[in-house]
Amino acid sequence: MDVRAARADDAEALRTAVSRAREETVFDDIGAPLLDVSAAGVREAAAEAEWSFLMEHDEEGPVGLAIAHPDPDGTEAELLALWVHPNRAGEGIAGELLSRVGAALADRGVETLRATVPADRPSATEFFVAHGFEGRGTRRSPVGDEDVVVAAPRTLV
Secondary structure, three states: OEEEEOOHHHHHHHHHHHHHOOOOEEEOOOOOEEEEOOHHHHHHHHHHOOEEEEEEEOOOEEEEEEEEEEOOOOOEEEEEEEEEOHHHOOOOHHHHHHHHHHHHHHHOOOOEEEEEEEOOOHHHHHHHHHOOOEEEEEEEEOOEEEEEEEEOHHHHO
C-alpha cells in the first residue's frame, strides 16, 4: 500500500471505495460523519484543505484518507477527515495517515493538530489518545458536545 497526496481527481475512486464499504459519508473509526463523499464533496474538501493524503492498495484502490487544514494564524490545524475502509481497520492505516499529516504540518511549522470527536463516544477519544493526542476540553457544536483533542505534529511522525 502507498500513501500519497490526494488530488481532486481522486473523488470518483474515493466515492466508489466508500460506496463499496456501504457508507454514504466518510466516517471516522467511531461513526461520526466527516465528509460528504459525493464527487463534488470530495473535490471541494480536497481543494479547500492544505493537506490531503490518500492510502491506496494496488488492487483495491483507496483504503484510507486524511484531510487537514490550517487555522488562519497558521500555528494550529484541524483534522477535517480521517477515514479507513472498514475491511482494513486495525492494519495501522490510520496511524500511517496521521503520521503523514504530522510530517507535513511539522514541515510547515504548524505547532498543533486539533481533532474533535463526539463527547458521547469515549472510544473516539481513546483512539486519538492512543495515537499521541491529549484532551483539550469539551465544546458545544450544532450536533452536540464534542471533545477536542490535540497533538504536536512532530509527535505523530
